[in-house]
Amino acid sequence: MQAKPATTQRKRLGDTLVEAGLITAEQLKDALAKQKTLGKRLGKVLVEMNLATEESIGKTLARQMNIPFLNLNEVNIPPEALTTIPEGIVRSHNLLPISLEGNVLQVTMADPLDVFIIDEITYQxxxxxxxxxxxxxxxxxxxxxxxxTSDTLQAAVDTLTAARKDDVRLDEAFFSTFDLGSGDQSAPIINLVNTVIQQAINDRASDIHIEPDEEVIRVRYRLDGILNELMKAPKSIQSELVSRLKIMAQMDISEKRLPQDGRIKVKVKDTSIDLRVSALPTVYGEKIVIRILDKSRMQLTLEQVGFDEQLLELFKTLSLSPNGIILMTGPTGSGKTSTLYAAINFIRNGQINITTVEDPVEYLIPSINQVQVRPDIGLTFARTLRAILRQDPNVILIGEIRDFETAQIAIESALTGHLVFSTLHTNDAASAVTRLIEMGVEPYLVASAVIGVGAQRLVRKICTSCKTTAIPEPHVKAALEKLHLPAQRVFRGTGCLTCRKSGFLGRTAIHEIMTINDEIHSLILASASARTIRQAAIKGGMRTMRLDGLKKVAKGITTYDEVVRLTRREELEQATERGSTGRA
Structure with a gap:
């Protein structure tokens, strides 16, 4: 019976927008059809289809209904207003009490056509x-x-604290997928875990850290590369919380002395999301870290990775090579895998055989053969690669080159007509070739097989909702001027509700790409140091990560402090030296 009003509401919203001329009747028809498939609000569907923006929808409805349009970044809500409406209604209907003056309560909504909830608020x-x-x-x-922290989350914590259980529910231990929207209300631990995961996904977090301390448990999210504390919970719920997660990840809940790894698949609003779970014994109990693998993040194109036009064309050219090795380097969490997946998506055309060997397989890509290594049964990178070479591959993606045997087979593959993508954990592009030599690969093989090496870091992007200009500090202005970049103004985020007062929202990559020219080829053959190779690459035109980052500072994408925080200190001198030659 409740679905009918929702349908009426959606038609009224669409009709209102058509009447106002914001969209056409045909566009509304298409949007309603897509909405039926996706199960989302009509407004969100229109925005996703690029038929309208949130602001244009809001201002159109405001004019049609003769009500105010409020920019919440410019509104301070008094505490007495926030307590007028139950939080459950606020969250479930996506509305907010703004002010309370006498007997008049002002409420802002995304969909003011929902007359049923307006009546409910008046009644409540x-x-x-x-x-x-x-x-x-x-x-x-x-x-x-x-x-x-949501009422649901705090209520689950309070319930568990008041009535601790010694046993753990095992009835869902081997479900392959957990629906976070259908928690068992009689089991607070399930509600707690579901809410922690769901809130992390909603907040775009990449990782969840559940950390035992001497007296409490801390739950933190990694958002745009920075850990933020969500909550502290009593120590008394630690056993149930950890056990529940280990059960979902199909780990051995009786084993508390050794590290364990597992995987969970959850469903949020009809979207399946994979979670990688790691358990590590510490002095205060097991620490759990959950990596959130959102498949939508792996649908990136090379244009969305963060390359500018020059580096984009260079990387595309490398990716279309018939053979050779292309390496991406950087620390864990620097986006190497995302870039390589984007390259695979760029070159796959249905006419070539692409196979990956990964540990673990993080994201599934249609029409690609993906292999998960299993060292426990002898299925190593090297053994898998040998088998792949008998499968008539054109392109091979190796999750990481970790040892000599894997490196040797990768080199041999590249020299026998295959294109190979892989990653290494090094600080910069030049260090990748010396790392292969240190593993035991002969320099002449490295020089012949490697055609390009990229290095990258992820910097936080300035929030566009609160982005403003500022006068650069003297050292920032000097650095930009030496590179012949605009230096009269820089950009920063002042902090708003959209970015949680941080001034940043989302991340983008800064890159350096080293191609193997004749000079670098000779240096590799001579077993030159990484520093020597790097200097030669810079003289030959390679743009360092810091220089790429400073270009993004000048464009207002990120800040100087972000770039400096994530790049090597000596790069500034190298970048400015090159900038003084006019080749920035």
Whole structure:
């Protein structure tokens, strides 16, 4: 019976937008058909289809209904207003109480056509309700800012603290997929775990850290590369919390002395998301880290990775080579895998055989043969690669070159007509070739097989909702001027609800790409040092990561401090030296 009002509401919203001329009747028809498939709000579907923006929808409805349009980044909500509406209603209907003056409560909504919830608020509060409209993303951000940890999460913690159990529910131990939207209300531990995971996904977190301390358990999310504390929970729930996660990940819950790895598949709003789970015994109990593998992140194109036009064309050219090795380097979490997946998506055309060997397989790609190594049964990188070479491959992606045997087979593959992509953990591009030699590969083989090496880091992007200009500090201005980059102004985020007052939202990559020219080929043959090779590459035109980052500073994409934080100190001198020659 409740689905019918929702349908009426959606038609009214669409009809209102058509009447206002924001969209056509045909566009509305297409959007409603897509909405039926996706199960999302009509407004979100229109935005995703690039038929409208949140702001244009909001302002159109505001004019049609003669109600205010509010930018929540410019509104301070008093505490007395926040307590007027139950938090459950606020979260489930995506609305926000803004002010309370006498008997009048102002509420802002993403969809003011929902007359049923307006009546419900009036009934629940007893106040006269006046409606405003705000962008849905701003309301979601404001709810996170003002309400913080959800009632569901805190209630689960409180219930577990008040009535600790010694046993753990095992009835769902071997379900392959866990639906986070259908938690068992009689089991607070399930609600707690589901809410922690769901909130992390909603907040775009890449990792969840559950860390035992002497007296409490801390739950932290890694958001845009920075750890943020979500909550502290009593030590008394530690056993149930860890056991529940180990059960979901199909780990041995009785083993608390050794590290374990597992995997969970969860469903959030009809979207399947994979989680990689790691358990590590510490002095205060097992620490759990959950890596969130959102498949949508692996649908990136090379254009979305962060390359500028020059580096994009260079990397595309390398990726279309018929044979050779292309390496991406950087620390864990620097986006190497994302870049290589984007390269695979770029070259796959249905006419070539692409096979990957990974540990683990993080994301599934259609029409690609992906192999998970299993060292415990003898299925190593090297053994898998030998088998792949008997499968008539054109392109091979190796998750990581970790040892001499894997490196040797990768080199042999590249020299026998195959294109090989792989990663190494080195600080820069030049160090990758010396690392292969240190592993035991002959320099002449490295020089002949490697055709290009990229290195990258992920820097935080300035939040576009609160982005503003500023006068650069003297050392920043000097660095930009030496590179012949615009230096009269820089950009920064002042902090708003959208970015949680951080000034940053999302990340992008900064890169350096070293191609193997004649000079570098000779240096590799002579077993030259990484520093010597790097200097030759820079003289030959290679743009360092710091220089690439400073270009993004000048464009207003990120900040100087972000670039300096993530790049080598000596790069600044090298970058400015090159900039003084006019080749920036």
């Amino acid at each position: 509060t007893g106040y006269e309700v006046r409606i405003a409209i705000s962008p849905e993303s701003q309301i979601e951000a404001a709810i996170r800012h003002y309400y913080g």
